[in-house]
Every structure is written in C-alpha cells, then in structure tokens.
Amino acid sequence: MMKTLLLLAAALPSIAFAQGLDPVALRDAALNDTLAYEIIEGLTTEVGPRLGGTSAEAQARDWGMAKLKALGFSNVHIEPFLVKGWVRGIETGEIEGTNPRKLAITALGNSGATPAEGLSADIVLFDGLAALKAAPEGSLKGKIAFVTHRMARAQDGSSYGAFGPIRFVGPSIAAKKGAAAIVIRSAGTDYHRNPHTGVTNFEKGVTPIPAAAVSVPDAELIERLAKRGPVRLKLTLTPRANGPSPSGSVVGEIPGSDPSAGIVLIGGHLDSWDLGQGAIDDGAGVAITTAAAKRILDSGKQPRRTIRVVWFGSEEIGGGIDGDAYQKAHTKERHAFAAESDFGADRIWQFNVKLPEAAKDVTARLATALAPLGIAPGKGEVEGGADVEETIKAGASGIDLRQDGTRYFDLHHTPDDTLDKIDPVQLRQNVAAWTAMLAIIANAPENLGQTISKK
Numbered sequence: 256m257m258k259t260l261l262l263l264a265a266a267l268p269s270i271a272f273a274q275g276l277d278p279v280a281l282r283d284a285a286l287n288d289t290l291a292y293e294i295i296e297g298l299t300t301e302v303g304p305r306l307g308g309t310s311a312e313a314q315a316r317d318w319g320m321a322k323l324k325a326l327g328f329s330n331v332h333i334e335p336f337l338v339k340g341w342v343r344g345i346e347t348g349e350i351e352g353t354n355p356r357k358l359a360i361t362a363l364g365n366s367g368a369t370p371a372e373g374l375s376a377d378i379v380l381f382d383g384l385a386a387l388k389a390a391p392e393g394s395l396k397g398k399i400a401f402v403t404h405r406m407a408r409a410q411d412g413s414s415y416g417a418f419g420p421i422r423f424v425g426p427s428i429a430a431k432k433g434a435a436a437i438v439i440r441s442a443g444t445d446y447h448r449n450p451h452t453g454v455t456n457f458e459k460g461v462t463p464i465p466a467a468a469v470s471v472p473d474a475e476l477i478e479r480l481a482k483r484g485p486v487r488l489k490l491t492l493t494p495r496a497n498g499p500s501p502s503g504s505v506v507g508e509i510p511g512s513d514p515s516a517g518i519v520l521i522g523g524h525l526d527s528w529d530l531g532q533g534a535i536d537d538g539a540g541v542a543i544t545t546a547a548a549k550r551i552l553d554s555g556k557q558p559r560r561t562i563r564v565v566w567f568g569s570e571e572i573g574g575g576i577d578g579d580a581y582q583k584a585h586t587k588e589r590h591a592f593a594a595e596s597d598f599g600a601d602r603i604w605q606f607n608v609k610l611p612e613a614a615k616d617v618t619a620r621l622a623t624a625l626a627p628l629g630i631a632p633g634k635g636e637v638e639g640g641a642d643v644e645e646t647i648k649a650g651a652s653g654i655d656l657r658q659d660g661t662r663y664f665d666l667h668h669t670p671d672d673t674l675d676k677i678d679p680v681q682l683r684q685n686v687a688a689w690t691a692m693l694a695i696i697a698n699a700p701e702n703l704g705q706t707i708s709k710k
C-alpha cells in the first residue's frame with residue numbers, strides 16, 4: 256500500500272508542474288539582473304573583509320540576515336558553529352645582507368608567530384613540494400624552507416590543484432623536518448607584488464611554525480639571488496591562534512509545494528580572507544545564487560522543491576568546516592540536489608552534473624537551457640566544492656556550473672580581491688545560468704538524489 260502511494264506521489268508532479276517555472280523566460284530576464292551586483296557592492300562596501308570567527312564575520316551574518324529577509328526569503332536564520340580562530344598580526348619580511356630588500360609578504364592562515372623582534376635565517380630552496388618532501392629529516396634545523404613552483408593560468412583552475420598543496424601541507428612538512436619557518440611562492444598567477452594568503456594545516460601534534468607567502472616577483476628575486484649565493488631572510492610575523500571562536504551560516508528558503516521531493520541546496524561562502532574585500536571570493540557566489548533564487552521567488556510560481564540558499568561561514572580559515580557543520584546539522588532532512596558558486600564571477604563555460612540514471616532527461620533539459628549562454632556539457636565528475644561536497648557525498652545529486660578561472664588566481668586571496676574586479680556582464684551570465692538551472696531542478700518531476708533513506 257505504502258509503495259503504491261509513493262509511486263502515485265512520484266507520478267503526479269510531472270503533470271502538476273508541466274506549466275510551472277519557465278527556464279527560458281527566466282533565464283533571458285536574468286541577463287538584465289542587477290541584484291547580484293547590488294549584493295556584492297553592499298557586502299564589500301558596508302562590511303568588507305570578513306575572516307571566519309571574527310567580529311567582522313558576525314557583522315556579515317547580520318547583514319546577510321537583513322538582506323535575505325528584505326528580499327522576501329522564508330525561515331531566515333543563522334546556524335551557529337565554532338571555528339578555530341586565527342588572526343593576522345604584524346607581517347614584514349626582508350632579504351638581509353649587502354643588498355637588502357623589503358619583501359611583499361603575508362602570513363598563511365594558521366601560521367605560527369616569530370619572536371616579536373623577528374627571526375633571521377638562511378633559506379634552503381626547494382623547487383616544488385616533492386623536493387621539500389625529499390629533504391632528509393632534521394636537515395632544515397634552524398633554516399627557512401623556501402619553496403617555489405611555476406603555477407600558470409588555466410581556464411579550469413587546475414593549476415591550483417597542482418600547486419596549491421605547497422601551501423596546504425608544505426608548512427607542516429617543513430615543521431616536521433625542523434625548519435624554523437617556511438616561505439612559499441604565492442599560489443597565484445599574477446606578476447603584481449601582492450602575496451596570496453590562504454589556509455595551511457599543521458598535522459596533529461606538529462607545532463605551527465611561521466609560514467608565509469611572498470609575491471611572485473619577490474619569489475623570483477629570491478630564486479635569482481639563490482643562484483648567486485646564500486640568501487638570508489628576516490621575518491616578523493605575529494599572528495595569533497584564538498581557539499574556538501563563534502562562526503555560522505546564514506540560511507533562507509523558498510518553501511516548495513512537495514516536501515517529499517527533497518531540498519535543493521545552493522549557496523556560496525560569506526566569509527573571506529582579510530586582505531581584500533571578498534568580492535570574487537566569495538561575495539560573488541552568495542550574490543549569484545541568491546539573485547537566481549530571488550528570480551524563482553518573484554516568478555509567482557511556487558517551486559516543487561524547497562530552494563534553500565546558504566551563505567556559509569568560515570569556509571576559508573575553517574578549511575571546509577562549514578559544509579561539514581551544515582551536513583551534520585541536517586542529517587534528518589532529505590536533500591535532493593546541491594550546488595555552490597565559489598570560483599569568482601567570470602562567465603560559466605561548462606557544466607558537469609551528477610544525477611541518477613532515471614533522471615537522465617534532466618541533463619538534456621539543462622543542456623538545452625544553458626547552450627544559448629555558451630555553456631556546454633562536460634564529462635567530468637561533480638566536485639561540489641567545500642560548502643556542499645558533504646551533502647553530495649551523503650547522497651544528493653549536484654551540478655558544477657564551471658566558471659572561467661583564467662584570471663581567478665591573479666586575484667585569489669590577495670588585497671586585489673575588490674569590487675572593481677567584478678565584470679557585471681559576466682556576472683549576469685552567471686545569474687542567468689543559475690536561474691535556468693534552478694527552474695529545471697526545483698521542478699523536475701523525476702526523482703533526484705537523496706541524503707536520507709526513505710525508511
């Protein structure tokens with residue numbers, strides 16, 4: 256009997272929602288969107304940088320609550336969690352010796368501190384992470400490990416996958432080998448004298464050492480000097496680990512008409528690094544997803560599935576703790592689908608989708624709706640991203656609307672992540688793609704994914 260009812264319930268929506276949201280009309284109207292830009296402009300101007308676990312992030316949550324309420328979303332609330340707090344202090348660096356130079360340098364998130372008067376030591380140069388890993392135990396005692404690389408621009412951002420690990424794990428490896436400190440060439444692709452910050456993680460039991468990134472031109476100067484003889488650096492870094500600190504995500508919804516069909520989870524991360532304004536990373540992501548959802552809300556047609564917009568907290572310093580916290584807090588809810596925007600605001604060029612075999616037709620409908628925006632289907636796996644990957648792993652379907660990442664790592668985690676880097680035309684293309692996607696996914700009559708068992 257139960258089975259018959261479920262089958263009936265699954266069959267009904269295809270008729271009930273056939274006349275629902277029109278992805279094509281919604282998509283085309285979204286090409287004139289102004290809301291996404293307004294959100295980024297407001298967030299970067301009225302709040303600014305908002306590092307996870309700080310009062311600036313708390314202010315951003317209040318700003319987000321007020322914004323989502325004003326836009327008419329339902330059930331707007333904050334979901335609090337704790338993050339290991341860390342704040343930047345003084346940061347200076349110089350090359351010592353007969354030809355002293357000042358370095359454009361910044362501490363990596365979770366970096367340890369030098370003594371207040373600074374730390375001077377000779378460098379040992381490594382070309383890449385493999386070379387650092389191969390250094391004999393204890394060989395770095397009293398030295399500064401300097402790790403360089405050749406990260407290059409790539410449309411799909413894949414160079415971050417290749418060279419990012421130098422930042423993610425290099426400092427912990429150097430610490431274990433006895434280094435007094437580590438300096439890396441920024442995980443960036445620009446030739447400005449902007450260092451790129453970002454989180455690093457020290458293994459359990461490893462005491463954090465001072466860990467910093469220099470701008471690409473400074474890194475190349477150090478490399479050239481190292482060819483001529485020993486290089487000695489002086490670093491003064493005084494960041495502070497703050498222990499458990501309040502963070503949280505801001506949530507708003509468009510309630511769907513069919514609770515059994517599951518939730519469509521979308522969003523970006525509200526927190527940002529502290530050097531810039533958090534425009535491309537990730538004011539853009541919360542803005543694009545919110546503006547797209549607002550278009551569904553304003554269509555006057557209730558979607559079948561609840562659309563839940565989340566402005567995640569502490570994605571950066573928490574290293575993905577936000578997505579874990581969200582999924583843990585929502586294990587009892589069925590999530591049908593999840594997607595996030597966290598790769599800037601440049602145009603979407605490709606999509607990858609994860610859907611059950613029985614929902615294959617949804618992929619075809621997405622391809623048709625996205626093609627006029629210059630977006631082609633890809634063959635890759637859905638990655639999801641740090642905010643929603645746990646929900647996808649738990650069984651939700653998902654989509655990666657892949658943005659052009661060619662210039663993303665010129666700006667990523669630098670003081671240059673500012674509002675003026677947002678191209679309004681490309682931003683609107685993003686909103687149009689997300690709007691069309693939501694119209695199709697939120698109303699799909701097919702069974703999509705699910706994060707809890709039906710029992």
Ligand SMILES: [Zn+2]
Pocket residue numbers: 524536537570597598
């Ligand atoms: Zn981000």
